[in-house]
Amino acid sequence: MSMSARTRPEAQAPPEFFYNETEAKKYLHSTRMIEVQAAMSERALEMLCLPEDTACLLLDVGCGTGLSGETLREEGHSWIGVDISADMLRAAKVREADGDLIHRDMGRGMNFRQGVFDGAISISALQWLCYSNDNNEDPRKRLTVFFQSLYKCLRRGARAVLQFYPQDSEQLQLITACAMRGGFGGGLVVDFPHSTKAKKYFLVLLAGPPDASFSLPAAQGADDAMSTAGVSVAGSVAQHEGRRHAKRKQKRNDGRAIVKSREWVQGKKETQRKRGHTVRPDSKYTARKRSKVKF
16 A cells, blocks of 8 residues: 555544544645545546436535535536534535535444435545444444445445545455445456555445446556456455465464464463463364354
């Protein structure tokens, strides 16, 4: 990624505090920030694949100062924006944003009636749900609540295009797994995959039953043979789990026991005994894999 974990905004403060009045003013006056936001919004709108010459009602998650909404309005669409930062929403009113603005934490769900939106976009907001601000916040639960509520408020067959900045492969897997759990199909599109600064991740999701006509958009800047247009949500999760499984199966060459093998478990138990802990005696069931219960 172009930014290290130490300098990422998500690691500095919760979004409602990070995006304060000072940060909000940057989105009012910084030409570069406005241009970048507009470009990503146009790209997300393109991947929604909305019907031509048809005005749609769209949801902007993490709408901020309304820059993305301005792009939606220029294309003839109506929009409703949701954001956790009161200062960003106040800046949106200063800009005279023409969408309806709602102050709400996306991690608590989208509180709209079923099937009301024709599509949804989100620019640089989704990754915030991967961070806990206190002991009561579980990123997996917050992501699941978000995706389930987003799925509910989209009409069947509608798309959601969410641009985000994952910190690492673990966050990427967490997000895609929660999207699947929320009912979505779709996949991941990575624009400019070989560029450190220009690389952009877009989660392109489909609400409703599987559609044979659905296809992921082609990635920008991915012309060489090693690049792909996108990876399905299910494929992304499967690939990640496959790598983890293969890693667990690898034999160690340093003389130590393989993690979770019988030898490894027995070693752990012997260590606990030496420390004076009560440990169950070894048996033929020690370290045996339990069969998974199917419901």
